[in-house]
Amino acid sequence: MVKINWHTLSGHLILIIGALFMTAPVWVAFMSSTHSAETLFRDGLQVWPGGHFFSNYNEVLFEEGGVMKKVTASRMLLNSLTLGVGFAAGKVVISMLAAYAIVYFRFKLAAPLFWIIFMTLLLPLEVRIIPSYEVVAKMHLLNTYTGLILPLIASATGTFYFRQFYKSVPEELLEAARLDGANAWRFFIDILVPISKTMIAAILIIMFVVGWNQYLWPLIMTTDENNYTLVIGIKQIYQVLSEGGELPQFQKAYALTILATLPPVAVVLVFQSWFVKGLVESEK
Amino acid sequence: MSTVKLTNVNKTYANGAHAVRGVNMDIANGEFIVFVGPSGCGKSTLLRMVAGLENVTEGDIHIDDERINDVSPSERNVAMVFQNYALYPHMSVRGNMSYGLKNRGDTKEEIYEKVVAAAKTLHIEDFLDRQPNQLSGGQRQRVAMGRAIVRNPKVFLFDEPLSNLDAKLRVQMRIEIKKLQRKMGVTSIYVTHDQTEAMTLADRLAVINNGRIEQMGKPIELYKDPKTLFVASFIGSPQINLISVQFDGNLLKSGKLEIEGFKNLPTDENLVLGIRPEHLRTNDNGPLRLKIDLVEQHGADNLIYGTLIDAVSEAGGDLEICLRVNQKQEPQIGDVLKLEYDHENALVFNKDTGLRLV
Numbered sequence: 025m026v027k028i029n030w031h032t033l034s035g036h037l038i039l040i041i042g043a044l045f046m047t048a049p050v051w052v053a054f055m056s057s058t059h060s061a062e063t064l065f066r067d068g069l070q071v072w073p074g075g076h077f078f079s080n081y082n083e084v085l086f087e088e089g090g091v092m093k094k095v096t097a098s099r100m101l102l103n104s105l106t107l108g109v110g111f112a113a114g115k116v117v118i119s120m121l122a123a124y125a126i127v128y129f130r131f132k133l134a135a136p137l138f139w140i141i142f143m144t145l146l147l148p149l150e151v152r153i154i155p156s157y158e159v160v161a162k163m164h165l166l167n168t169y170t171g172l173i174l175p176l177i178a179s180a181t182g183t184f185y186f187r188q189f190y191k192s193v194p195e196e197l198l199e200a201a202r203l204d205g206a207n208a209w210r211f212f213i214d215i216l217v218p219i220s221k222t223m224i225a226a227i228l229i230i231m232f233v234v235g236w237n238q239y240l241w242p243l244i245m246t247t248d249e250n251n252y253t254l255v256i257g258i259k260q261i262y263q264v265l266s267e268g269g270e271l272p273q274f275q276k277a278y279a280l281t282i283l284a285t286l287p288p289v290a291v292v293l294v295f296q297s298w299f300v301k302g303l304v305e306s307e308k
Numbered sequence: 309m310s311t312v313k314l315t316n317v318n319k320t321y322a323n324g325a326h327a328v329r330g331v332n333m334d335i336a337n338g339e340f341i342v343f344v345g346p347s348g349c350g351k352s353t354l355l356r357m358v359a360g361l362e363n364v365t366e367g368d369i370h371i372d373d374e375r376i377n378d379v380s381p382s383e384r385n386v387a388m389v390f391q392n393y394a395l396y397p398h399m400s401v402r403g404n405m406s407y408g409l410k411n412r413g414d415t416k417e418e419i420y421e422k423v424v425a426a427a428k429t430l431h432i433e434d435f436l437d438r439q440p441n442q443l444s445g446g447q448r449q450r451v452a453m454g455r456a457i458v459r460n461p462k463v464f465l466f467d468e469p470l471s472n473l474d475a476k477l478r479v480q481m482r483i484e485i486k487k488l489q490r491k492m493g494v495t496s497i498y499v500t501h502d503q504t505e506a507m508t509l510a511d512r513l514a515v516i517n518n519g520r521i522e523q524m525g526k527p528i529e530l531y532k533d534p535k536t537l538f539v540a541s542f543i544g545s546p547q548i549n550l551i552s553v554q555f556d557g558n559l560l561k562s563g564k565l566e567i568e569g570f571k572n573l574p575t576d577e578n579l580v581l582g583i584r585p586e587h588l589r590t591n592d593n594g595p596l597r598l599k600i601d602l603v604e605q606h607g608a609d610n611l612i613y614g615t616l617i618d619a620v621s622e623a624g625g626d627l628e629i630c631l632r633v634n635q636k637q638e639p640q641i642g643d644v645l646k647l648e649y650d651h652e653n654a655l656v657f658n659k660d661t662g663l664r665l666v
Contacts, residue, residue: 196394200360200455204408205382214407218398 038181050285057278064274076275084279095249097257097283104236105170105287110173111235112228115152119227120220124212126183127190128198128245138187144179149241157244167248176241182227189223190216221298229295234290254284310372310462310495311337312358317367319353319519327353329519338493344506344542345516352467354516355499359388359465371462382411383581387456388465390471393448395440401427401451402436405458412459426458429488446477455483457492463490463497470505481483482508495655503543507531515539532653537662540582540655547590549629551581552622552659553660560656562627563620567595569651570666578659585611588631594648598629600641609635617644 052069059074084097126138133195149156156175193216201211217224242253251262261277312335317326327350335341343351356362358369360381369376376384387408395404402423409419427433430450449469456464461587466485470478486509489496500506506513508526514524515538523530523539534540540548553560554571560566560581573579588596597617604611612631619627629649639645656666 035469059471194392194394196390196392197396198409199381200357200388200390200394200396201407202381203359203386203388206407208410215396215398219396222399 027080050282053278054282057275057282059275061271061273061275065271078163080275080279081283084276084283087268095252095254095257097254097280099250100252100254100257101283101287103251104255104284105236106169107172107242107253107290108232108236108287110169111176111238112231113133114173114177115182115231116224116227117226118177120186120224122183123190124184124216127187128208128211138183141183144178145184147282149176153240153244156241160245169200169244172242172245176235176238179231183230186220187228193219225295229292232291236284236288239257252293254280258284311335311370312463312495312497313368313370314354314358315368315370317354317357317369318365319350319357319362320365327519328357331519331521333514333521333524335495335497338495338658340489340496340509340511342498342500342506342510342513343516344500344503344513346542347501349514349516350519351499351501355465355467355497358463358497359386360384360478369472382408384463385459385461386463386465387459387461388467389449389452389456389469390405391468393440393452393472395448395455397440397449400437400439401432401443401454404440405436405455408455408459419561422458422460423454427455429457429544430454431630445473446481449473449477449481452486453635457488457494462495465615466498466500468500469498470500471502471628476598478505485509513543517542534655535664537580537582537657537659537664540657540664546630546632548582548584549631551583551616551619551627551629553579553581555579563618564616565596565616565620568655572664573656574658579665580657580659582655582657583629583649584653585630585632587650587653588629588647590633590637590645591648592646594647595645596647598631598645598647600639600643600645601628603639603641605636609633610637611637612645614645 052071055073056064056070057079057080059070060076061072063074085101086096086098088094088096110286122141126134160175163171165174197215198211202216206214237255238253239255239259242251242256243259246252246256248296258277258280261273262282312333314387317328318326320326321480329350333341343354345351353362355440355549357364360379364377371384371386379604380531390465396407396622399407403425405423406419414422415625423436424433427436432447432450432454435443435447435451440451443451452469463470469485470481473481482505485498490664498509500509510527512519513527513530515522515530523535527543530543534543536618537550541550551562553562553567555561555570557575559568560570560573560579562581567581598613598614599613599617600614601643603614604613604642611631612633613628614631615626621627631645633639634660655664657664
């Protein structure tokens with residue numbers, strides 16, 4: 025006799041409903057992006073695939089004037105990727121080095137400096153956005169990748185995580201390395217970075233997604249269409265839609281939205297396997 | 309061929325703690341020295357100063373006539389085995405063993421040969437390509453030793469290397485460490501709080517208490533001829549029996565208990581009589597009476613714990629003592645045994661200074 029486990033069944037049911045609830049909007053956006061502008065205008069949102077998948081995405085990705093006046097979605101994708109990767113990598117490098125200094129070098133100001141860094145958690149970008157803008161503008165870095173990324177990469181959160189992690193590394197490891205003739209730099213590169221792999225992967229994932237979704241700073245920073253990120257592009261295209269007198273190009277907006285969600289999803293999927301592997305293997 | 313010499317070595321931490329106080333020591337080439345003492349006595353600090361992991365506040369450390377106070381740890385050419393092994397978790401066994409050689413600038417061929425040779429000595433050649441987390445505790449301990457011997461150092465330093473192993477492995481590794489050290493003839497310093505390890509491994513033993521060397525010498529000398537109360541009570545298992553006594557010019561007295569046979573002791577000081585469990589014997593005419601509380605059967609012999617009748621402990625209560633007897637003797641709990649002791653092995657200390665008088 026098959027015994028029905030109601031507990032498991034109800035659990036799965038709730039999970040399935042939750043998953044459907046979360047993915048339904050993505051599905052609708054994706055399906056709507058495969059229809060023509062007329063269909064969308066006449067019949068509203070679509071839940072089944074239409075016949076314009078290739079033409080819509082081709083137009084958005086590669087044709088000048090497809091979405092904006094001249095910039096294409098592929099260019100915006102590149103900009104977003106640069107921002108996401110630069111932002112995440114920059115944060116990891118800066119916070120690893122800062123945490124290394126704070127934990128392993130005994131200098132008098134280590135503790136106060138750490139707390140100052142920690143307190144900047146209270147000051148998000150939005151609070152300092154005007155002075156930051158002024159600094160970047162005076163350095164003639166508007167509409168450049170450097171200007172886009174550099175003001176964002178100092179990270180109290182990252183520094184804090186790495187500090188906690190380094191503190192949990194047994195001191196004997198450092199001592200063994202010193203006896204093995206490793207200087208401060210070698211210890212960092214040969215020992216500390218490899219054993220932080222898990223942490224690095226975790227912070228890269230989180231920070232890439234945060235960087236990718238940056239909105240306010242790129243919005244203020246970039247005036248040239250060529251420097252738009254995808255997120256800004258979406259905002260601009262909706263603005264055009266609501267202002268223009270032509271037939272609204274909703275299918276392109278949806279295509280752009282779908283494109284904007286793909287890279288973070290890919291990054292999470294790829295790094296997740298590393299992440300889990302790291303967690304399983306790094307038993308000390 | 310290396311000697312180690314410590315001259316009036318002191319260590320004071322920034323918070324004012326005086327961890328090591330005026331240590332002098334000459335270690336001969338190839339000697340196996342063990343530092344033993346209770347937790348926090350400064351034995352590890354002393355070892356770490358030799359390794360270069362702690363600064364020397366005052367005094368000099370020489371290896372082979374070279375003053376090494378200001379020489380960096382890696383240039384002292386010493387190797388250390390840590391309690392928690394401190395293997396690099398992300399490197400294979402081979403990587404762990406080669407790392408120091410690589411930093412020293414040895415060529416790949418040299419490194420390969422040395423690592424294989426060291427691995428053979430320690431019987432870990434089959435694990436060379438494994439990661440530390442795929443090894444058992446004993447194997448990790450071997451790798452940690454391999455990492456030390458592969459560099460062919462002047463001095464081996466061991467910081468409680470066996471404390472993380474189970475009892476059986478500990479005995480096995482202890483024997484192997486001793487054999488290995490004999491074979492290689494490398495001067496070694498070994499820190500432990502386990503007096504069995506200390507007694508069995510050491511050529512010479514330094515008992516450290518409160519940052520000072522209480523006594524240094526061959527293990528058997530420290531056992532037979534301890535200079536202080538601390539050494540007498542630290543060395544020997546089970547612990548020496550200590551009886552607080554006063555001398556009245558003729559007899560040693562503890563409560564109503566009176567013990568004969570001692571002469572020329574000060575009458576105006578608090579004394580302690582120390583008798584080891586193995587120096588007590590049952591004898592129907594003996595002067596001491598013991599009421600049995602507990603019998604521990606260890607196989608070859610039995611340990612009898614009980615109250616020494618008439619004697620008073622320091623706190624004013626019953627005085628517990630222990631005696632070691634042959635396993636054929638199986639006394640019952642509650643029995644009273646009459647005991648005699650080896651007079652020539654009885655030790656008398658000044659209670660306040662801890663120094664031995666007889």
